[in-house]
């Protein structure tokens with residue numbers, strides 16, 4: 001399931017992020033890519049331990065926690081600490097690749113399965129040309145370029161690329177989510193059911209039917225989820 005998350009970051013968050021990024025220590029981006037992806041990757045990233053990366057990473061994690069849409073769409077079990085990247089100048093693209101399926105959580109013993117990929121846009125589309133996130137999907141190729149503060153989630157299984165940035169710089173935050181529900185298909189059914197129930201309750205209030213269907217939602221989640 002590919003889903004956009006409008007206004008994930010607040011205007012105040014975004015202003016803070018932009019201030020941090022103005023003097024951030026960009027470095028070569030190949031350190032976090034696997035062997036196949038490294039050949040395709042040509043961008044810059046912030047070192048994980050720099051002040052700007054830590055502040056923006058914490059801000060994005062807090063925004064995820066506030067978002068009911070993120071919770072229902074991803075059913076998160078673990079979130080990989082967000083990284084920040086930049087495309088522009090000579091380091092301006094990331095060719096077709098699939099993200100590594102398993103990642104070591106930094107500084108911890110656990111690993112994370114990358115069920116869901118997420119990109120949070122930190123630059124506005126007017127600030128750069130190119131730089132579309134292109135995701136190959138069963139419905140065809142999706143080209144994503146969102147306003148600053150908006151995010152997109154898409155299946156970790158997708159082949160995707162960031163097209164060359166030909167003017168300006170494109171900054172974004174990226175990370176992965178391991179979901180309690182491994183299957184993208186099951187997650188999508190749960191998301192659609194939850195959203196339909198939300199609308200039903202909004203239109204008609206609670207009824208014996210919405211209570212029963214909410215029970216069915218939770219019983220499906222109980223059947224499919226690993227906590």
Ligand code: NI
Nearest residue numbers: 097098099160
């Ligand atoms: Ni990727």
